[in-house]
Every structure is written in structure tokens, then in C-alpha cells.
Amino acid sequence: MNSEDIFVAGRRDLIAYNDLKKWIIDPGFCTLCGACEAACPIHSLKIEGETLQYIHDCSEHLEFCPICYDVCPHSEALLLETLSFVTDAPNRRESLGYYRKVLLAQAVDPELRKVSHGGGVVTALLTNSIKQGFVDSVVASRTDEKAPLKLHPSISLVPDDVFSAVDVGYSPSAVAKAFGRAVQEYGKTKIAFVVTPCQVLALRKLESWEHKIVDSLKLVVGFMCLWCFSLKHLF
Secondary structure (H helix, E strand, C coil): CCHHHHHHCCCCCCEHHHHHHHHHHCCCCCCCCCHHHHHCCCCCEEEECCEEEECCCHHHCCCCECHHHHCCCCCCCCHHHHHCCCCCCCEEECCCEEECCCCCCCCCCHHHHHHCCCCCHHHHHHHHHHHCCCCCEEEEEEECCCCCCCEEEEEECCHHHHHHHCCCCCCCCCHHHHHHHHHHCCCCCCEEEEECHHHHHHHHHHHHCCCHHHHHEEEEEECCCHHHCCHHHCC
């Protein structure tokens, strides 16, 4: 039996990073969402620039730890468990998956619509959520001025921050890492998480894992993914 057969049979390494490196990082599937960094109990992982750094050997501190591979949105782990968050929805289409309702909407504020890309609905929801105290922070992506398609994670604490942070976030950034920072460093307890589908999956996996940081999750807003578009028509 080769290593692939062992993996398929469910015999995983006792230290999950070894599987994460072999099956996700080395083949190039990692999108640097930072879920593994946010989840790691001994802070062995850290996103630095465009790479995921392995700071110290987990096996020096733990005999067994599956979490970083389990919460990776590109692993097969916990997929059935995450379905439980949506399968109670009454409607399903092949192209959309499960859903409760489809609405057409736009922001009431004409100035907000003018500066937004798609009617300003997300920005209006988030700014009003902060003003009304429904959420106390927004984790989203901020555009790099020098490279518009390159996004950076941001933590918005006041409504004005949301205007500059919530952009067309159709490509991934380390927002799961930022979510962990919002909880652990800023002490936020009612967080809005505004991300692409794979990043939503990462957080839902953390929720399935019953990780303590997801107790602070209040609202999830999912954008479409960049790969829904034909890139040759974007430029």
C-alpha cells in the first residue's frame, strides 16, 4: 500500500501539519486564508507575506493534533459536518446549492450606491450593523492601491472604516487570520466576517471543530469567488 492509499484509507499523521504540507501546501493549493494560524493551539504557524511559515515543530509540544489540516478549506476533512449549516434551507439549485431566499436589493443612500460596485448592499448592511451595535467589528479585505487585485485582511471597528475596507473581495486574503486577531488581540465578541466561499468554509470548519474563537462570530457575508469570472474579460 503506497502513501496515497494510506491517506485515502484514513490513516493520517498524528501531527496534522505533516499532512497539510504534503497534501495542501506543497501541491500549491494553499490560499493563505490563515485558518490554520488562527486555530493552532501553540502558534506554530504564521503567514508571512506570500508564504505560510512553520515556526516550530509541533511534535515537540504535542503528541497528537489534527486541527490545522481539519480546518483547511482545501482539505476533505469536516465537509459533511459543514453541510449541516445550510442543509436545513428549503430550496436547492444545482448552480446555487442550498438557499432560503433570493433577493434583489440596493442601498437606500444614493451616495453609497455611487461609490459601490454592486448597489452598496453589503456596505450598507455592515455600516448599519456597527451603528446599531449588532456587530462590534468587521473582518474583510482591503485593496492594495499598487496592485488592485491583491487584497489584504482588515479589521474595521467603526462605520467609516468599512467604506475603505469592503471592496470587490473576489480573491482570497488572510481574513481567517484576521478573525483570530480580532478575537485574541482586540477582544471582539460580535464579528462580521466578509469573505469568499473558501474562507467561509474555513470558518465553518472551525465552527464544526467547536473552536473557541467562533463564539465571537455574529454575521457571515459571502462574496462570489474570482474564479467565477473569465479573467480575460476583466482587463
